[in-house]
Amino acid sequence: MDVTMTYATQGIWTWWIAIYLYFGGLGAATLAVTFLTDMYLKPHRKLVLWGAGSGVVLLALGSLMLFTHLLDHRAVIHILNPLVLINQPTAWIAWGTQFIIWMMAWGVLYALPYVSETPALQRLPVIRQLLAQRLVRGIAGLVARHRKLVGWLAVINGVGVAVYTGLLLQSFPGVALWANPGVPLLFTVSAFSTAMAFLLLLMYTVIRDAADDVIRGLYERIDLVLIASKLVILASLFFYLQRGSESAMRSWELLWTDLGWLIGFIGFGLLVPFFLELRGVITGWATRMPIIAASVFGLTGGYLLRHYFMYAGVYAYPW
Amino acid sequence: MTHYAMVIDLNTCVGCNACMAACALENQTPVWDEHKWRTYVHDNEIGFGEDTHRRFFPRLCNHCDNPPCMTVCPTGATTKQPNGIVKVDQNLCMGCRACAMACPYHARVDVTYADVRRGRDFYGSDYRRRRPSVDKCSFCDHRVAKGQEPACVETCVGSARLFGDLDEPRDPVARMVASGVARPLLPHIGTRPSVYYIDDLRWRG
Amino acid sequence: MGWSLPRLSRRAFLKTTGYGTAGLSLLSPAGGFVGQAVGRDQVIEEVTYNICNFCSSLCNLKVTTHNRNGDKRIVKVDGNPHSTLNRGKLCARGQAGLRQTYDNDRIKTPLIRVEGSRRGEYAFRAATWEEAWDYIAKKTQEREIKPWEWTMVGGWTSCVFYMNWAVPFAMANEVPNIIASPMQHCVTTGHLGTDLVTGNFNIHDEILPDFDNAKYILFVANNASIGGVSTCRMVRFAQGRKNGAKVVALDPRCSETAAKADEWIRIRPGTDLAFMLALLRTLMTDNLYDAQFVERHTNLPFLLTRDEQGEWRLVTDDEGRPMVVADGTNDLHALPAFHHDNRRDIAGQTIVPALRAPQGLTVDGRPVATVFQAQLDEIAECTPEWAAEITGVPAETIARIAREFGTTRPAIVDPGWHGARFGNVLMLRRVQAMVQTLTGGIDSIGGWINSGEVHHKAAHMYQAYEKGKEIAAPMADLAGMHFAKMVIDAVSNGDNFSHGRPGWTWAWNAQEKAAGRFNVALPVMTDTGLRESVEGQVLWQGEPYLTRALVINAANPVRHYYPDTYWKETLSHENMDLVVLVDVLPSDTAPYADVILPNSTYLERSEPTVYGNGVNHDLAVTTRYAAIDPLYDTEEIADILLRLTEIISGNTDKFLDWVEMLTGLEAGPVKAVHARTRETHERGAFTAACREVSINQTAARIGTTPQRLDMVLRERGIYLEEDKHEVLSHWSMPRLMPVPTPSGRLEFYSGLLRSLRDAGHAEPNFNVLATYIPAECRVGLTMSDPLPPDEFYFTYGKSPTVSHGSTNSNNPVLWAINQFKDEIYKGVWIHPERAERLGIEHGDRIWLTNTKSGQRTDGRAYVTRLVHRDALFIYSSFGVENKALSRTHGEGTATSRLIPYQVEPVVAGFRSQEFTIKVAKA
Numbered sequence A: 001m002d003v004t005m006t007y008a009t010q011g012i013w014t015w016w017i018a019i020y021l022y023f024g025g026l027g028a029a030t031l032a033v034t035f036l037t038d039m040y041l042k043p044h045r046k047l048v049l050w051g052a053g054s055g056v057v058l059l060a061l062g063s064l065m066l067f068t069h070l071l072d073h074r075a076v077i078h079i080l081n082p083l084v085l086i087n088q089p090t091a092w093i094a095w096g097t098q099f100i101i102w103m104m105a106w107g108v109l110y111a112l113p114y115v116s117e118t119p120a121l122q123r124l125p126v127i128r129q130l131l132a133q134r135l136v137r138g139i140a141g142l143v144a145r146h147r148k149l150v151g152w153l154a155v156i157n158g159v160g161v162a163v164y165t166g167l168l169l170q171s172f173p174g175v176a177l178w179a180n181p182g183v184p185l186l187f188t189v190s191a192f193s194t195a196m197a198f199l200l201l202l203m204y205t206v207i208r209d210a211a212d213d214v215i216r217g218l219y220e221r222i223d224l225v226l227i228a229s230k231l232v233i234l235a236s237l238f239f240y241l242q243r244g245s246e247s248a249m250r251s252w253e254l255l256w257t258d259l260g261w262l263i264g265f266i267g268f269g270l271l272v273p274f275f276l277e278l279r280g281v282i283t284g285w286a287t288r289m290p291i292i293a294a295s296v297f298g299l300t301g302g303y304l305l306r307h308y309f310m311y312a313g314v315y316a317y318p319w
Numbered sequence B: 001m002t003h004y005a006m007v008i009d010l011n012t013c014v015g016c017n018a019c020m021a022a023c024a025l026e027n028q029t030p031v032w033d034e035h036k037w038r039t040y041v042h043d044n045e046i047g048f049g050e051d052t053h054r055r056f057f058p059r060l061c062n063h064c065d066n067p068p069c070m071t072v073c074p075t076g077a078t079t080k081q082p083n084g085i086v087k088v089d090q091n092l093c094m095g096c097r098a099c100a101m102a103c104p105y106h107a108r109v110d111v112t113y114a115d116v117r118r119g120r121d122f123y124g125s126d127y128r129r130r131r132p133s134v135d136k137c138s139f140c141d142h143r144v145a146k147g148q149e150p151a152c153v154e155t156c157v158g159s160a161r162l163f164g165d166l167d168e169p170r171d172p173v174a175r176m177v178a179s180g181v182a183r184p185l186l187p188h189i190g191t192r193p194s195v196y197y198i199d200d201l202r203w204r205g
Numbered sequence C: 001m002g003w004s005l006p007r008l009s010r011r012a013f014l015k016t017t018g019y020g021t022a023g024l025s026l027l028s029p030a031g032g033f034v035g036q037a038v039g040r041d042q043v044i045e046e047v048t049y050n051i052c053n054f055c056s057s058l059c060n061l062k063v064t065t066h067n068r069n070g071d072k073r074i075v076k077v078d079g080n081p082h083s084t085l086n087r088g089k090l091c092a093r094g095q096a097g098l099r100q101t102y103d104n105d106r107i108k109t110p111l112i113r114v115e116g117s118r119r120g121e122y123a124f125r126a127a128t129w130e131e132a133w134d135y136i137a138k139k140t141q142e143r144e145i146k147p148w149e150w151t152m153v154g155g156w157t158s159c160v161f162y163m164n165w166a167v168p169f170a171m172a173n174e175v176p177n178i179i180a181s182p183m184q185h186c187v188t189t190g191h192l193g194t195d196l197v198t199g200n201f202n203i204h205d206e207i208l209p210d211f212d213n214a215k216y217i218l219f220v221a222n223n224a225s226i227g228g229v230s231t232c233r234m235v236r237f238a239q240g241r242k243n244g245a246k247v248v249a250l251d252p253r254c255s256e257t258a259a260k261a262d263e264w265i266r267i268r269p270g271t272d273l274a275f276m277l278a279l280l281r282t283l284m285t286d287n288l289y290d291a292q293f294v295e296r297h298t299n300l301p302f303l304l305t306r307d308e309q310g311e312w313r314l315v316t317d318d319e320g321r322p323m324v325v326a327d328g329t330n331d332l333h334a335l336p337a338f339h340h341d342n343r344r345d346i347a348g349q350t351i352v353p354a355l356r357a358p359q360g361l362t363v364d365g366r367p368v369a370t371v372f373q374a375q376l377d378e379i380a381e382c383t384p385e386w387a388a389e390i391t392g393v394p395a396e397t398i399a400r401i402a403r404e405f406g407t408t409r410p411a412i413v414d415p416g417w418h419g420a421r422f423g424n425v426l427m428l429r430r431v432q433a434m435v436q437t438l439t440g441g442i443d444s445i446g447g448w449i450n451s452g453e454v455h456h457k458a459a460h461m462y463q464a465y466e467k468g469k470e471i472a473a474p475m476a477d478l479a480g481m482h483f484a485k486m487v488i489d490a491v492s493n494g495d496n497f498s499h500g501r502p503g504w505t506w507a508w509n510a511q512e513k514a515a516g517r518f519n520v521a522l523p524v525m526t527d528t529g530l531r532e533s534v535e536g537q538v539l540w541q542g543e544p545y546l547t548r549a550l551v552i553n554a555a556n557p558v559r560h561y562y563p564d565t566y567w568k569e570t571l572s573h574e575n576m577d578l579v580v581l582v583d584v585l586p587s588d589t590a591p592y593a594d595v596i597l598p599n600s601t602y603l604e605r606s607e608p609t610v611y612g613n614g615v616n617h618d619l620a621v622t623t624r625y626a627a628i629d630p631l632y633d634t635e636e637i638a639d640i641l642l643r644l645t646e647i648i649s650g651n652t653d654k655f656l657d658w659v660e661m662l663t664g665l666e667a668g669p670v671k672a673v674h675a676r677t678r679e680t681h682e683r684g685a686f687t688a689a690c691r692e693v694s695i696n697q698t699a700a701r702i703g704t705t706p707q708r709l710d711m712v713l714r715e716r717g718i719y720l721e722e723d724k725h726e727v728l729s730h731w732s733m734p735r736l737m738p739v740p741t742p743s744g745r746l747e748f749y750s751g752l753l754r755s756l757r758d759a760g761h762a763e764p765n766f767n768v769l770a771t772y773i774p775a776e777c778r779v780g781l782t783m784s785d786p787l788p789p790d791e792f793y794f795t796y797g798k799s800p801t802v803s804h805g806s807t808n809s810n811n812p813v814l815w816a817i818n819q820f821k822d823e824i825y826k827g828v829w830i831h832p833e834r835a836e837r838l839g840i841e842h843g844d845r846i847w848l849t850n851t852k853s854g855q856r857t858d859g860r861a862y863v864t865r866l867v868h869r870d871a872l873f874i875y876s877s878f879g880v881e882n883k884a885l886s887r888t889h890g891e892g893t894a895t896s897r898l899i900p901y902q903v904e905p906v907v908a909g910f911r912s913q914e915f916t917i918k919v920a921k922a
């Protein structure tokens, strides 16, 4: 049929979803990385508290974004019920919601023993009262005994959240930019990359312990690999979109003609941190500022990626 | 089995918009917002130079057999009935609009709290909506259940909209689809629509 | 977020081929089935039947109401599935119609102008009916307004549904002045052209072409009459197209109808007559006509001769009967003056009348020619090449279409509906009817078919004539031009009134004629002379014949007459003592009223009578049943006219007598029932009484009981008397009985125009045969002379979602659709090549200036290749000013702000496109 095409970007899921996806990925990956570090590299109370804390807060904020934009808030009840996974196994939001809930739950539990060891937190009224309860103390003990099990449950759910943010977009078949296997990959890698940046930022600012240099070095190296992978995925996206379907080509046009995407995201969000970190790994920096800058750029880039992804998805309508 | 389907014959759609009006009143859509319809009739200029045409293009939910809107729906509000109709349950839907993102046919609209309030005033005691939700064409399943045609089909002055059952080989709609004269939109996406179009340009010139 | 990507919304045209075949696999649905279980209050659903009130297509309606906890609401209006007229379908206006009833802008009580405010301000206070009546009565007495100083202004609603009360009202109160808004736009200007040939004259069209069965369909300046939308025509056209009919549409822009054509002919505005004359000529010269049919049933074989002045006159015998020459002979035969078949002369001899008289034939020493020959001679120069120059359509295309049309059977050229536009439209429609006649496609399958009602009326009229009987109820029983003549006689002849005055329009035009100035021959129900009458320039026996009071019902002249200032100024004139307006919504005329009387909406009304079924080929009757009680304190038209009669003349008995005399509705029974209904009905008592009697009388005519008629109408909305095949089998016109022309034949030579010429009307518009009349958009220039870069011809047409300049652009559902299509519906269509030269882009605000009158208004450019390079186009549906129409006011460009007062001389048809417009970027 001879058709008139209308190309349209959407105004349904906009910046607030970008934030949801960003905070979701960042929070979950941060939590997972800190717990893994704590379990296998070096028990690190501060790191866990920061990781679990920011993970939970970021996810809560992200989820709040989604929640406030619902048309019917009451009906959210249907996805809080874990049975949703049996009823709606194909819906990534169902999985995502459950991952988020359980990641937060296991994350808090994992951190619980550390909380009770932390005087600063115990001074906080609510926490003090909670910790005073027998049940809570019992649970903390239980968690301490099964630390790795709880840790892995949190990590699995965390990784789930990070992967989910990409799978969600991939499930929208009308938009070529989203509906391709590169997207979950890109989002997962990006989630972990931003988590690295976030943790590096923490470790160069609030948790400034010289003993952690190994961890820092490791994180920098991991981040380098992650950024490199992102560049590879982006390159493949570039070619996939450029010669793709109507939808793909329009997205390509939108992205690769936009300075925000080219300079903001690819330039400052990927290349600049990459080279800053590369130099850090190879020759080292005299001050911490370059890595702090790299982290801030990386974090910003993480948001930009999601922002552009939401806005540059093009529907090609045959009318 | 029954598999409801619609064929839209672009050769006789005159862009009168009767279907839009009929649908709006039958299904109590938020007409106070000109962007929120269950069905639209686009009015496009196509062709080049002197070879210009005016094409009216009615569209609505395609009641896909493989509906991405349903697979992404976390609450179970979107379901596919055994008769092929894809439905939204306003009581289950939380309005996350994942379905709207997933739908390649731009078939879904938001009904907000404000719309529900307006609706009570506008449609009065007959207003059937209770909760906000995402909304879309239902193939007028409430009419179909009574043996009636969808409102837009019944009133279509060009008989451009035809409704039928694909599983009934003698049904004219089934025959048009089987013969290939009526074809779906964006088949490559794999949604397997139940709405088919008969092209208008081949007839001319 | 301060920044975001630009939103993409772009279109491109792709030619993609080979969408895979429709493979269907029935995936069983995943996910749980969630049943619907909503507890609801009990709903009682009821169905009543009604008639749409948004255009004179008169679609039959099925109205569904829901009664929930005692609140009964209309929830849906659908096409009546039992109706063969609209086949269960409705257009957007019909569908959305119920929202007129629930429009919160409705006039809910009588309104009286606020003391101290002036006409033009929408400043009213709510009043009771008694206050309103008192106000009118007091003004009438105080100012001593005489009956003839009243004028009624009515829209099509008042014509179609209440003519049976409006005309008797005029006669009883001796108010000889009626302006009917469809006349100058449409009924007389367009239809009269058709009617000169076919003899029809119904209030709102009478011919429904049988598109279902046509093989070739030609549309000339049609759109709202078909696809944009007249439902009864569109449903048939769609079937015809599905059956493979070839469709050609002449239109300067790609209308909804043209968009469905195989060929859209971008004709230069105002030049269709040239195209059609070339077509007519081709059919005649190439013998592409149904010779048998035209010999027998038209006046083409009649002999003509030229008189001393060179005027064509019929050759007649001593008794004034037409003469023909028998084919292949020189034998003259006289034919019956009024008959449908030329095959039998007055002596009863069977003949074949010749279409071409032998060379050199003379009668009484004068050379004679047949009408056929004279007509062909008249248009001898109208070749396709000639028409090509004028129309801008290539000669080959014209010649090809003429041949295709002439060789394909059955073929239809649609009669056309809206007239006006150009002084030559009456002639254009006349030529279209001639072309159709040549195909033999009158009252035939796949051709034009008269309505069941027209057949029925004509048949009964002829029976009465044959029996030498007086026509008992002329308004009910006279068909076609016979009816028109009766109405003209009633108001143009002062002898019908004790005050001796004809309508002021007749007085004014006679006065102008006497002075040798431009005047109108048949100003039937027009506004020519209104302003002059208000200003005191119309004289009657030396005295000013003033118009001092108006009652405007269901009309909105400020919006749909031209120009708006004519009406605004006339209505605000100091001589105007009283303006009474009856409407359902506050139109743009409402601010100029003193008293506004609210009418019930159509869904709240049970009509005072039973009606025919519009243009339906089937013979059927129908009526309205109120779906709900009136929501507000509203009244019915018949009751309003009765009450006004009390005030104007006090002579209500005479009103009832006139109703009986003209329509046959018996006064005695009406009075008796009214005495009863007055007790039971607070409003609409008279209407209810008339209805009861009407149902009784209709039942008696049809041969059934009132109970049964009522029951069938309640259950089906339609009482079918005879279907189309039965109707045609005994009443086919002209095959079996005369058409309602003066001669009973389809007329090429027009006797009516002959008499108007004899009365001194010499313009080509009065030509007794078809002839060319150029449109004059620029003084002294032809239509094919090049236009300056910023100058355009002006065209307009109705949008599918609005009626005329009516108030339904305020209907919330239609309003929303119009918003959705905002640019297309409310923009000024302009061709991109022309726009570019003027630096105008899509959406730009532009100034439009009428080069003839200087009128100026603005609009927004809609740049599209779907309009002729020489023309601008706007949908004539918008431009509402009254803020009381809360949704629609301020939208679009009003035609009445661009169109000057310009009328043609036959019936004062508006020459509403006969000028050019200069365009400039605002």
Ligand SMILES: Nc1nc2c(c(=O)[nH]1)N[C@H]1C(S)=C(S)[C@@H](COP(=O)(O)OP(=O)(O)OC[C@H]3O[C@@H](n4cnc5c(=O)[nH]c(N)nc54)[C@H](O)[C@@H]3O)O[C@H]1N2
Pocket (backbone or CB within 6 Å): C053, C054, C154, C155, C156, C157, C181, C182, C185, C186, C418, C419, C553, C554, C555, C556, C559, C560, C561, C582, C583, C584, C585, C587, C599, C600, C601, C602, C797, C798, C803, C804, C805, C806, C807, C808, C876, C877, C895, C896
């Ligand atoms: N601008 C513009 N002017 C036009 C036309 C156009 O398309 N555009 N078309 C021309 C043509 S072809 C025609 S036939 C005429 C028709 O002109 P009209 O016959 O006058 O028709 P409308 O404009 O539809 O309606 C006039 C008024 O009737 C009121 N009305 C509607 N329903 C009812 C009712 O039930 N009772 C009462 N009492 N009033 C009611 C409306 O509110 C409106 O104010 O207009 C002509 N003038």
Ligand SMILES: Nc1nc2c(c(=O)[nH]1)N[C@H]1C(S)=C(S)[C@@H](COP(=O)(O)OP(=O)(O)OC[C@H]3O[C@@H](n4cnc5c(=O)[nH]c(N)nc54)[C@H](O)[C@@H]3O)O[C@H]1N2
Pocket (backbone or CB within 6 Å): C055, C056, C057, C186, C220, C221, C222, C223, C224, C225, C226, C228, C229, C230, C250, C251, C252, C253, C255, C256, C267, C268, C269, C270, C271, C272, C416, C417, C418, C419, C421, C795, C796, C797, C798, C799, C800, C801, C802, C803, C804, C873, C913
């Ligand atoms: N939607 C809608 N439908 C209606 C009505 C309504 O108000 N609204 N009213 C009913 C009534 S009363 C009437 S009279 C009919 C009117 O029915 P139509 O006469 O069909 O009505 P319009 O839409 O006014 O005009 C038809 C077409 O004429 C084109 N045109 C303008 N100038 C020229 C010209 O010079 N040459 C040619 N060839 N074409 C030209 C216009 O572009 C337009 O597309 O519609 C009836 N149906």
Ligand code: SF4
Pocket (backbone or CB within 6 Å): B060, B061, B062, B063, B064, B067, B068, B069, B070, B086, B102, B103, B104, B105, B106, B107, B108, B136, B191
């Ligand atoms: S058209 Fe869209 S909303 Fe309708 S079934 Fe298909 S995907 Fe779902």
Ligand code: SF4
Pocket (backbone or CB within 6 Å): B069, B072, B073, B074, B075, B076, B077, B078, B088, B092, B093, B094, B095, B096, B097, B098, B099, B100, B133, B134
């Ligand atoms: S908006 Fe409603 S129907 Fe759509 S996916 Fe969300 S819950 Fe399902």
Ligand code: SF4
Pocket (backbone or CB within 6 Å): B022, B023, B024, B026, B027, B038, B039, B060, B136, B137, B138, B139, B140, B150, B151, B152, B153
């Ligand atoms: S089938 Fe019903 S709900 Fe769907 S577009 Fe038609 S009228 Fe609207």
Ligand code: SF4
Pocket (backbone or CB within 6 Å): B012, B013, B014, B015, B016, B017, B018, B019, B020, B041, B056, B058, B152, B155, B156, B157, B158, B159, B160, B161
């Ligand atoms: S009702 Fe029919 S003809 Fe009119 S716009 Fe809708 S699909 Fe087209």
Ligand code: SF4
Pocket (backbone or CB within 6 Å): C052, C053, C054, C055, C056, C057, C058, C059, C086, C089, C090, C091, C092, C093, C094, C095, C229, C230, C231, C232
């Ligand atoms: S064509 Fe439309 S507006 Fe006219 S009578 Fe029919 S439904 Fe009503």
Ligand SMILES: [Mo]
Pocket (backbone or CB within 6 Å): C182, C185, C186, C187, C417, C418
């Ligand atoms: Mo009209």
